[in-house]
Amino acid sequence: MAIGLYIHVPFCLKKCRYCDFISYPYSRTAAKDYLAALIREIQLYGSFLDEVEKETASLFIGGGTPTCLPMGDLREILGCIRSIFRLTPDCEITVEANPGTIDAGGLYELRRTGVNRLSIGVQSLADGLLKTLGRVHNAAQAGAAVRLARQAGFDNINIDLIYGIPGQTLAVWQETLDRTVAFEPEHVAAYGLQLEEGTPLERSVAIGDMRACPEELELSMYHTAIISLKKSGYHHYEISNFARPGRECVHNLVYWLNLPFLGLGPAAHSCFRGERFANEREPEKYRSRLRRGELRVADRETLTxxxxxxxxxxxxxxxxxxxxxxxxxxxxxxxxxxxxxxxxxxxxxxxxxxxxxxxxxxxxxxxxxxxxxxxxxx
Structure with a gap:
C-alpha cells in the first residue's frame, strides 16, 4: 500500500497571532542547518524502509511556511525525496504557500520541479481581518498569488479560509466566499478559528481587547460556506473541505482513512508499521539525533x-x-x-x-x- 509523506518546514517570516503550531523565525543559517538535517533524515529512511514501503501516493510539504525557503532549497528537498522514495505516476505533490512569500519566478520553478498542487493560505480577503490574524499579506496580494499560480501552470489549487474571526460579520464572510469562488480554485478548505491558549489573539480576547465571535454567528458562517460552495459546484466531502469532483485532497484522505503515513522534519508525526510516533520538537535536538545517524523519535505509541x-x-x-x-x-x-x-x-x-x-x-x-x-x- 502506497504511503503518504509529509515534510514539515518549521519557518515563518512572522508567526500569526492565532497560531500555536511549531514554527520559528526564518534565518538563512537556521534554514541551512534544517536542510542538512532533513536530507539526512530522508537518506536514513532510505536504508530503513523496504522497497514496497517507499511507494508514495502523496507528498505534502507544509509548515510553517515552506515558500519562505529559497526555491533552491525546495528543489533540493524534492530531488532527495525522488532519489529515495518511489513516487507513483499520479502522486499528488502539494506545497503550502503564503501570499507575500511567492512570486512568478518561484511559482514557475515549483511547477517545473513537479509540484502539481498548491495550497494557498489566503485565510481572509478583508484587510482588517488579516491584520487581526497577524498575517503578513493583504487581500490584493492574496488575489495576485492565485492569479500568478494559474499563470505558472498550476491546475490544482487549494485556498484556505478562516471564519469566526473576532470582528468578522456574516456579510464580510459572504464576500470572501464570493471572491474565492471567482478565483475558481479546485479546492477550498474553510476552518472555524480556534482560539488556542497562550496565543496573542487568545490573550487579546481574554483581556477584553476584542470580542470572540459568538457561537451562533460562527455556526451561521459554517452553514453559509456549505450553501455557497455547494451552489458553486463544489463537493462537500469532509467537515471543512470542499472540492471540484475528482479534486479531493489525496494526502488528507490518507489521514481521514487512517492509512499509513510518514512525517519528516522537526515535530512531524507519523503512523507507520502499527505505531504512532513523533519527531523531536526542538530543532537542535532533531538535528543532533540525525547527526548521530539516529531515527529515534521523541514519542512512540504501539497501536492496539x-x-x-x-x-x-x-x-x-x-x-x-x-x-x-x-x-x-x-x-x-x-x-x-x-x-x-x-x-x-x-x-x-x-x-x-x-x-x-x-x-x-x-x-x-x-x-x-x-x-x-x-x-x-x-
Missing amino acids: VETEMSETMFLGLRLLQGVSLAAFRQRFGRRLEDVYRSEIKRLTKDGLTEIDGDYLRLTERGLPLANRVFLEFV
Missing part, C-alpha cells in the same frame, strides 16, 4: 487493535460519506455494527448519525456537532 478501530471511526466520520462497514470488517475482521452497537444506537437515537447503505455517517444535524459524535469513539 482497539486504538486503530477507534481512530478509524473518529477520523473516518469527518468524511461526509462516512465509514465503510465493509472496509471496517475487511480491515479488522469484525462488524462495525457489533463493535460499536451501543454508541451507534445512542447517536442514531439523537439524530446525529445514520447508516446509509454501506456507510455509517454524520447526519445534517450531526455535522456541526461532530466533536460530540467523535467523543463516543475515543
Whole structure:
C-alpha cells in the first residue's frame, strides 16, 4: 500500500497571532542547518524502509511556511525525496504557500520541479481581518498569488479560509466566499478559528481587547460556506473541505482513512508499521539525533487493535460519506455494527448519525456537532 509523506518546514517570516503550531523565525543559517538535517533524515529512511514501503501516493510539504525557503532549497528537498522514495505516476505533490512569500519566478520553478498542487493560505480577503490574524499579506496580494499560480501552470489549487474571526460579520464572510469562488480554485478548505491558549489573539480576547465571535454567528458562517460552495459546484466531502469532483485532497484522505503515513522534519508525526510516533520538537535536538545517524523519535505509541478501530471511526466520520462497514470488517475482521452497537444506537437515537447503505455517517444535524459524535469513539 502506497504511503503518504509529509515534510514539515518549521519557518515563518512572522508567526500569526492565532497560531500555536511549531514554527520559528526564518534565518538563512537556521534554514541551512534544517536542510542538512532533513536530507539526512530522508537518506536514513532510505536504508530503513523496504522497497514496497517507499511507494508514495502523496507528498505534502507544509509548515510553517515552506515558500519562505529559497526555491533552491525546495528543489533540493524534492530531488532527495525522488532519489529515495518511489513516487507513483499520479502522486499528488502539494506545497503550502503564503501570499507575500511567492512570486512568478518561484511559482514557475515549483511547477517545473513537479509540484502539481498548491495550497494557498489566503485565510481572509478583508484587510482588517488579516491584520487581526497577524498575517503578513493583504487581500490584493492574496488575489495576485492565485492569479500568478494559474499563470505558472498550476491546475490544482487549494485556498484556505478562516471564519469566526473576532470582528468578522456574516456579510464580510459572504464576500470572501464570493471572491474565492471567482478565483475558481479546485479546492477550498474553510476552518472555524480556534482560539488556542497562550496565543496573542487568545490573550487579546481574554483581556477584553476584542470580542470572540459568538457561537451562533460562527455556526451561521459554517452553514453559509456549505450553501455557497455547494451552489458553486463544489463537493462537500469532509467537515471543512470542499472540492471540484475528482479534486479531493489525496494526502488528507490518507489521514481521514487512517492509512499509513510518514512525517519528516522537526515535530512531524507519523503512523507507520502499527505505531504512532513523533519527531523531536526542538530543532537542535532533531538535528543532533540525525547527526548521530539516529531515527529515534521523541514519542512512540504501539497501536492496539482497539486504538486503530477507534481512530478509524473518529477520523473516518469527518468524511461526509462516512465509514465503510465493509472496509471496517475487511480491515479488522469484525462488524462495525457489533463493535460499536451501543454508541451507534445512542447517536442514531439523537439524530446525529445514520447508516446509509454501506456507510455509517454524520447526519445534517450531526455535522456541526461532530466533536460530540467523535467523543463516543475515543
